[in-house]
Amino acid sequence: MKKANAVLDNTSHPGRRGPDELVPSRYALKVGEIDVLVISDGVISPPSATMATNADPAVYATWLDDMFLPTEVFDWALNTVVVRSGGRIVLVDAGLGVEYPDFPRAGQLGHRLEAAGIDLSSVTDVVLTHMHMDHVGGLLVDGVRERLRPDLRIHVAAAELKFWESPDFSRTAMPPSIQDVLRRSARQFMNEYRSQLRPFGEEHEVAPGVAVTRTGGHTPGHSVVRLVSGGDRLTFAGDALFPVSFEHPDWHNGFEHDPEEATRVRVRLLRELAATREPLVATHLPFPSVCHVAVAGDAFRWVPAVWDY
Ligand SMILES: [Zn+2]
Numbered sequence: 001m002k003k004a005n006a007v008l009d010n011t012s013h014p015g016r017r018g019p020d021e022l023v024p025s026r027y028a029l030k031v032g033e034i035d036v037l038v039i040s041d042g043v044i045s046p047p048s049a050t051m052a053t054n055a056d057p058a059v060y061a062t063w064l065d066d067m068f069l070p071t072e073v074f075d076w077a078l079n080t081v082v083v084r085s086g087g088r089i090v091l092v093d094a095g096l097g098v099e100y101p102d103f104p105r106a107g108q109l110g111h112r113l114e115a116a117g118i119d120l121s122s123v124t125d126v127v128l129t130h131m132h133m134d135h136v137g138g139l140l141v142d143g144v145r146e147r148l149r150p151d152l153r154i155h156v157a158a159a160e161l162k163f164w165e166s167p168d169f170s171r172t173a174m175p176p177s178i179q180d181v182l183r184r185s186a187r188q189f190m191n192e193y194r195s196q197l198r199p200f201g202e203e204h205e206v207a208p209g210v211a212v213t214r215t216g217g218h219t220p221g222h223s224v225v226r227l228v229s230g231g232d233r234l235t236f237a238g239d240a241l242f243p244v245s246f247e248h249p250d251w252h253n254g255f256e257h258d259p260e261e262a263t264r265v266r267v268r269l270l271r272e273l274a275a276t277r278e279p280l281v282a283t284h285l286p287f288p289s290v291c292h293v294a295v296a297g298d299a300f301r302w303v304p305a306v307w308d309y
Contacts, residue, residue: 025112027288029279029308032229034209035084037116038281038288040077041095042106044134046174048074050254052244053173060251063244076284078106078134081236082118083227086208089118090125092225092236093283097137100181109138120147127212128156129238129283130219131164132255133185140188155206157214158199160221163257164190173254215240215269217262218255224269233278241266242284246293246302270300279305 027038051074052060064071081092095109113120129135138144164186169179190197198204203213209229215222218239225236240262244251249267252259273280273293281289290305 021115024287025108026116027290027307029234029290030232031227031234031279032209032232033085034227034229034232036227036234036281037082037084037118038290039080039082039109039112039116040287041080041112041134041138042078042103042108043075044078044096044103044106045073045075046178046254048072050074050174051076051242052248052251053254054250054252054259055244055248063247067243076242077287077289079281079283079285079287079289080109080138081225081281082113082116082123083207083210083225085210085227085229088124088207088210089122090127090206090210091123092127093129093135093238094126094138096134097139097141097185099137099140099185100133102177106134107137107141110141110144120144121149123148123152125206126152126154127206127223127225128154128160129224129236130222131156131160131186131189132219132239133182135238135283136189137185139193140185145192152196153198154193154196155198155200155204155212157212157221157223158201159214159216160219160223161190161197161199163220168257171259172257173252215265217258217265218253219257222262222265233276235269235273235278235280237269237280237282239283240269241282243286243302246270246300247296249299271295274300 025040029036078095080095083090096106098107203211205211209227211226212223215224224238224240227234242253245266249270250263256262270293274295280291280293292303294301294303
């Protein structure tokens with residue numbers, strides 16, 4: 001954690017980085033019998049253009065202005081989820097870790113899990129929506145592997161593991177330096193955790209009412225997590241959608257390895273969530289990201305949930 005501590009002075013956020021920080025970093029809700037805790041890993045800030053690579057620049061600039069957002073840098077929230085069901089404790093995605101110093105505000109999952117009373121050794125399962133560094137990096141932080149239980153099961157789509165053996169970046173639009181880190185972190189993850197991987201094909205039930213389903217698109221093995229219990233539902237969408245996606249589902253994200261397919265996946269998911277009216281949680285929507293999807297003309301509307309405290 002040395003690197004993370006070293007950048008403490010650069011953050012404009014109030015409070016100390018640690019269990020007693022003054023920033024809200026967790027949000028709890030129930031889905032039937034299932035306990036859900038959204039935990040923020042922090043914020044990453046890639047160049048703003050990566051959020052809408054095929055948008056008309058003037059239209060995108062207007063959208064940013066309408067949303068009261070700056071034009072140069074788009075802050076992406078980085079949410080992870082802990083799900084408790086049937087005696088299993090499932091961590092969905094693991095945040096950025098500390099290997100990418102350009103994003104000093106992220107990589108906070110370790111102490112925020114601790115602050116939420118969750119010991120790494122109690123986690124029985126990890127589900128990875130995909131293997132980009134902002135989703136696996138937290139597992140690569142020094143000392144984390146040793147604190148996780150030896151019988152930890154890590155669920156990831158077989159297609160995702162296959163993809164990262166020889167990843168194709170030809171249709172992405174991200175800085176080359178980020179591509180290098182993505183390749184490196186995915187390889188390191190596969191090497192360090194190979195014996196604990198539990199690859200699945202299209203769908204797998206991780207715990208009672210907790211299923212992971214491959215969507216593809218963002219990456220070939222990108223998956224979403226569906227929770228169903230006692231008539232309640234919730235979907236964790238991973239990187240299937242972004243803050244721009246409700247009004248502009250056809251805008252490509254620079255991190256998408258197959259942007260056309262990612263768009264199809266996104267539209268299908270948004271239509272479905274609008275129809276079921278279930279709550280949605282997603283990695284890069286502003287914390288805690290709990291919201292609903294409504295249809296709005298040809299596109300969609302993002303309806304944040306009322307904070308329940
Ligand atoms: Zn991501």
